[in-house]
Amino acid sequence: MRSTSSRYGAVAQAFHWLIVTLVLAAYVMSKSDSHSLYAAEADRVRRIHETLGILVFIVVVLRILWELFDEAPSKPPMARWVLAGSKFVHLALYALLILIPATAALGTWLVGIPITLLGFDIPPQITQMRELGQLTMALHTRLASAILWISGAHAVAALFHHFYLRDDVLRSMLPRN
Numbered sequence: 001m002r003s004t005s006s007r008y009g010a011v012a013q014a015f016h017w018l019i020v021t022l023v024l025a026a027y028v029m030s031k032s033d034s035h036s037l038y039a040a041e042a043d044r045v046r047r048i049h050e051t052l053g054i055l056v057f058i059v060v061v062l063r064i065l066w067e068l069f070d071e072a073p074s075k076p077p078m079a080r081w082v083l084a085g086s087k088f089v090h091l092a093l094y095a096l097l098i099l100i101p102a103t104a105a106l107g108t109w110l111v112g113i114p115i116t117l118l119g120f121d122i123p124p125q126i127t128q129m130r131e132l133g134q135l136t137m138a139l140h141t142r143l144a145s146a147i148l149w150i151s152g153a154h155a156v157a158a159l160f161h162h163f164y165l166r167d168d169v170l171r172s173m174l175p176r177n
Helices: 010-031 040-069 080-110 130-165
Strands: 115-117 120-122
Touching: 010 040, 010 130, 040 080, 040 115, 080 115, 080 130
Parallel strands: none
Antiparallel strands: 115 120
């Protein structure tokens, strides 16, 4: 269940791969209709997309709480700049995983639309400010694009570690075979 000095534990791995799956599913749902997510024709897609986004937020918070009790495996020896890059990418991913759902909820509420969690509407909890809401939603879209690039770089780095450096960085996050 818990991480060892060389591998992430089953709980950390489950959180990691669940977040990957939820983010990809939310992204696919956001692109699955040529209409705006807020058009009447896209209501079902929007509801699923919003639920996935809220679930991402919840799972990320749970993962962060888990990390308070479960120490990450030791890093193999590597250059300082590689370690710094790794820390930067992980911090950027966590920031985006919090900011993307937060900007979605804030932007949606600012334009006066409820957000959906598991089929239930959560009405706006703040005063409507349509222009600010539209700007916030535009930020949400840009952040969503950014996470694709940064998570792509993260995946490429894991593959680089596995195939070029031949260390256990990638294997440490994979279930045992």
